[in-house]
Amino acid sequence: xxxxxxxxxxxxxxxxxxxxEVRGICKKYGEVEALRNIDLDFPRGxxxxxxxxxGCGKTTLLKIIAGLIEPTSGEVRVSGRPVSGPGPERxxxxxxxxxxxxxxxxxxxxxxxxxKGMGKAERQAIASKYIAEVGxxxxxxxxxxxxxxxxxxxxxxxxxxxxxxxxLLLDEPFSAVxxxxxxxxxxxxxxxxxxxxxxxxFVTHSIEEAVYVSDRIxxxxxxxxxxxxxxxxxxxxxxxxxxxRRDQGYLDTVEEIWQGLKHYVD
Amino acid sequence: xxxYGYRVPMMASLIVWCLIWELVGQSGVMFLIPPxxxxxxxxxxxxQTQTWQAAALITLHSFVIGMALAILVGVxxxxxxxxxxxxxDLFGIWVNIFVSAPLSxxxxxxxxxxxxxxxxxxxxxxxxxVWIIVLDTRAGIRHVPTSLIEMGRSxxxxxxxxxxxxxxxxxLPEILAGIRLGLVRGVKGVVIGQLLVSIIGYxxxxxxxxxSFDMENFWAxxxxxxxxxxxxxxxxxxxxxxxxxxAGVR
Amino acid sequence: xxxxSHVNGPVRAVHSPAGWGLGLxxxxxxxxxxxRILSLGLFFLVWEIAGRVxxxxxxxxxxxxxxxxxxxxxxxxxxxAYGSTLQPLIIGIxxxxxVGVVLxxxxxxxxxxxxxxxxxxxxxxxxxxxxLIPLITFVYGIGLAAKTLAVIMLALxxxxxxxxxxxxxxxxxxxxxxxxFQGTRLQQITKVIIPDASPVIFAGLRLGLAAGxxxxxxxxxxxxxTGIGDLITYHRSVANYAEMYAAVVSIILVSTVTLAALxxxxxxxxxxxKRRG
Numbered sequence: 001x002x003x004x005x006x007x008x009x010x011x012x013x014x015x016x017x018x019x020x021e022v023r024g025i026c027k028k029y030g031e032v033e034a035l036r037n038i039d040l041d042f043p044r045g046x047x048x049x050x051x052x053x054x055g056c057g058k059t060t061l062l063k064i065i066a067g068l069i070e071p072t073s074g075e076v077r078v079s080g081r082p083v084s085g086p087g088p089e090r091x092x093x094x095x096x097x098x099x100x101x102x103x104x105x106x107x108x109x110x111x112x113x114x115x116k117g118m119g120k121a122e123r124q125a126i127a128s129k130y131i132a133e134v135g136x137x138x139x140x141x142x143x144x145x146x147x148x149x150x151x152x153x154x155x156x157x158x159x160x161x162x163x164x165x166x167x168l169l170l171d172e173p174f175s176a177v178x179x180x181x182x183x184x185x186x187x188x189x190x191x192x193x194x195x196x197x198x199x200x201x202f203v204t205h206s207i208e209e210a211v212y213v214s215d216r217i218x219x220x221x222x223x224x225x226x227x228x229x230x231x232x233x234x235x236x237x238x239x240x241x242x243x244x245r246r247d248q249g250y251l252d253t254v255e256e257i258w259q260g261l262k263h264y265v266d
Numbered sequence: 267x268x269x270y271g272y273r274v275p276m277m278a279s280l281i282v283w284c285l286i287w288e289l290v291g292q293s294g295v296m297f298l299i300p301p302x303x304x305x306x307x308x309x310x311x312x313x314q315t316q317t318w319q320a321a322a323l324i325t326l327h328s329f330v331i332g333m334a335l336a337i338l339v340g341v342x343x344x345x346x347x348x349x350x351x352x353x354x355d356l357f358g359i360w361v362n363i364f365v366s367a368p369l370s371x372x373x374x375x376x377x378x379x380x381x382x383x384x385x386x387x388x389x390x391x392x393x394x395x396v397w398i399i400v401l402d403t404r405a406g407i408r409h410v411p412t413s414l415i416e417m418g419r420s421x422x423x424x425x426x427x428x429x430x431x432x433x434x435x436x437x438l439p440e441i442l443a444g445i446r447l448g449l450v451r452g453v454k455g456v457v458i459g460q461l462l463v464s465i466i467g468y469x470x471x472x473x474x475x476x477x478s479f480d481m482e483n484f485w486a487x488x489x490x491x492x493x494x495x496x497x498x499x500x501x502x503x504x505x506x507x508x509x510x511x512x513a514g515v516r
Numbered sequence: 517x518x519x520x521s522h523v524n525g526p527v528r529a530v531h532s533p534a535g536w537g538l539g540l541x542x543x544x545x546x547x548x549x550x551x552r553i554l555s556l557g558l559f560f561l562v563w564e565i566a567g568r569v570x571x572x573x574x575x576x577x578x579x580x581x582x583x584x585x586x587x588x589x590x591x592x593x594x595x596x597a598y599g600s601t602l603q604p605l606i607i608g609i610x611x612x613x614x615v616g617v618v619l620x621x622x623x624x625x626x627x628x629x630x631x632x633x634x635x636x637x638x639x640x641x642x643x644x645x646x647x648l649i650p651l652i653t654f655v656y657g658i659g660l661a662a663k664t665l666a667v668i669m670l671a672l673x674x675x676x677x678x679x680x681x682x683x684x685x686x687x688x689x690x691x692x693x694x695x696x697f698q699g700t701r702l703q704q705i706t707k708v709i710i711p712d713a714s715p716v717i718f719a720g721l722r723l724g725l726a727a728g729x730x731x732x733x734x735x736x737x738x739x740x741x742t743g744i745g746d747l748i749t750y751h752r753s754v755a756n757y758a759e760m761y762a763a764v765v766s767i768i769l770v771s772t773v774t775l776a777a778l779x780x781x782x783x784x785x786x787x788x789x790k791r792r793g
Contacts, residue, residue: 098693355551368729457644
């Protein structure tokens, strides 16, 4: 680790089974330095959150991992193989949903499979399964404009699940969803994390959301973005959602992160 | 478009087209298309003639009067339609019909009502330009956020102040867009009007040069006209960009 | 027109400045029946009164015009005139539609084509192309070809520019989505960019048709005495003003109804997100 910043709670050990390895990633937009020398490991089967003030480059980092953006220098490896673009082992969930307005829920969810050239019956069977999983059964023939924001993002999530990637990359998936739906969605996400046993990399600017859903939280500093802290909330996930939100560990972690981030807020 | 890392401006490709034109003209395959260089030469001679200056003046005169009327009537009607449902109900249907109707068919009617003269051309310019100004103004007024109007009211703005200081300014980006589109249509109107009336201004010269197969002068006329239309549109667009900043943040 | 002309700098988003493009299609939904009938009725009443005053010797009343209209339909002169007006219009729109959509799409996808061709059409779009109509006669005489060419000259620029802007501004988020699911460039174009652009491309065809109507009428008034344009010119020359007005009103009516129908189709079929109910 070349980051001298305080690494609290965890020593990042090389022994972890890391699916995604980020090595020395730098990103410059002309003169502006968005990310500086990021080294991170994302352990298999865990939900890791990238958290930081706006403009810290967390979405940029996620898109570099996705292969949607080229880093200026450095390397991303997924299961040991260097990334040079999007690949079948990763699936992206977009902040603005990125649903095709002319396509039904069914076609949107099956779109990743359609692009792979899978036959219609087969891909629809898979899509149906995930539509049910995210709780949208009965909405297969609706169009995106007929759904609420929360439901639209469920479609985006189902689409990412349908391609059966090992790693799911979620870019502020709840930012365009209203507060009540957001909570419900977070709970559902935890259930899906449990069920699907995949690796999740999640970007958010909400401290509460990060603490609530994450196994690990990576705090990024303000521009140029660097890793400033890694936190593993110790929260009993078996408790009911309401109990978690009142849990002392949960509240303490939120407070601690806030204390760490406070000086970035002007 | 970049060549060897150097960004070539978009409009630069027009030079390529001018070159092609010159080559086609030089080759002489079509008598319709004389070389661009000789067209430009005749343009230089032409603008110095009394005939051209008089024609340009008449054309400009009809255009300016027609446009002034169109902007005045268009903005007023647009504001009224934006604020009062009754006015909107009464005129909405007609504005929507005329904005895309083939108004060139109306010009012969105007010719018998207003005579074969400048009045007809002015009315043609007005009719081509006014509808889009009405529609854009109406939309601009409609898009003024209610909170902005409520803010004005809560601080005790009189109705006059409310309109002059808030509503019209807030709708300015749309109004200017409407005026720019109106100007483009107005130029088409003045040309179509004069072509059909064909005894005044530019229309007369077009008629004269095309009858006498004087292609150099014909194209010179056209190029001056096109250039004037483009310059005007660019000028308004420049002003539009200055107010665009607040169209986003309102 | 909807495709706003821009002279320099980067391409701005396709903006229908006021959403006015949706005006005609919703004409019959937005304005309630009562005010629609009232508005039409009032207009005809004012026309009738103005004709009876009369404000000009050349201003027939509404009823006279309506009667002339019925007569012209009955004797078939209107129908045959439309035959000769609509034929070049349809051929012209078919040609400019095909050429325009292909050209616009290529321009939207390739920076090179954009650089080379876009400025040309931006100039043609904001310039008064009507000035060139008298030239057509020299090459194509006064027949069908001349009228078709007049339609193409006026319709092509707006079709090309709308297609170009629609493709160029296809939702970047959807394009990224397709890329992230490892879609090929071809899949990106056929499955995302073109479907996303199709409503605006279609709107361009509709605006092209509106321009085509202007072109064909202008050609008939200026260079080829046939069709509706000839009907207008002829009745004017023999001072049959009622017939002349009827011809003028009929062409405005035909174009309005056609454009409104196309727009209704556009909203119903191409924009599921704007469909109501």
